[in-house]
């Protein structure tokens with residue numbers, strides 16, 4: 112079966128890790144045609160007037176699926192965040208970020224067997240971007256919480272948990288202080304939880320206490336349900352359990368199966384163009400893309416390709432073939448080549 116997906120190489124390390132992901136997907140035998148589009152700084156540099164050009168949005172709407180490298184939003188030039196814009200304009204309301212202990216990657220938490228999935232509400236909260244300068248030295252940032260979006264993400268979290276055989280959803284909130292806003296988010300989660308009683312367990316934790324418990328015993332957590340900002344912060348925190356941003360993939364889901372797959376990390380300008388970036392997070396995101404295609408099109412070849420890529424990168428890591436962020440000595444390209452060798 113032939114598939115077409117949008118590829119957004121992105122900025123900074125984006126083109127390097129995207130090249131690696133495309134190379135690995137092809138080596139695994141998946142038949143994907145990539146419709147390459149620009150977003151972020153590279154779109155502006157290519158002459159677009161917006162960080163998220165209309166042509167890119169249209170392509171994602173047409174193909175319903177994309178693999179996206181990290182994008183840089185130019186700071187202080189009046190551009191809104193390309194990622195926030197993408198998620199809002201395509202209504203990609205749910206971010207899914209799996210964090211798992213990787214074979215061969217030693218961390219302080221190696222013995223814990225971390226296997227957490229963060230589900231983050233992507234469209235509102237403080238990321239609604241409503242900020243006002245009230246007077247000199249006084250700024251307000253409005254946190255938007257709607258019942259519709261809170262119910263939608265709670266339903267998504269439980270459906271996700273149930274469909275993947277996961278046993279518990281933990282909602283993290285600050286409803287003791289933000290009684291109305293976080294209170295509404297919490298209430299929606301509690302009401303959804305009642306519908307899943309006996310099938311998926313539920314707990315709620317105040318976010319500060321939850322963070323302490325997370326670092327004490329990450330293995331007692333399963334699916335985390337968070338509003339936008341908490342999900343953003345917790346994604347990086349949890350990445351630290353398993354080896355950092357180089358091994359944390361992600362996906363943003365919208366209505367009607369639309370999905371944009373991207374790593375949690377950013378464009379890493381400090382190492383861009385140096386063949387140092389770890390492409391694994393984007394390669395793992397591509398594996399998630401293949402599994403999504405397999406599910407939405409019943410194409411078993413996509414599942415087979417996803418499994419082969421997973422086995423190949425696990426084999427590399429176990430053999431100590433890794434990039435420098437994971438203690439190895441390989442550059443971006445050599446690591447991608449090492450995975451492809453195992454796929455040959």
Ligand code: NAI
Nearest residue numbers: 181182183184194356357376377378379381382388389436
């Ligand atoms: P970052 O994730 O780009 O970098 C944080 C640190 O992690 C840096 O030291 C970097 O070298 C390292 N790192 C990140 N990815 C890595 C990889 N694959 N391999 C090895 N090391 C890696 O976060 P930062 O510095 O806060 O943001 C840089 C730019 O990225 C900003 O313009 C930001 O807006 C953008 N960004 C874009 C995202 C996206 O497109 N989804 C997400 C987060 C940030």
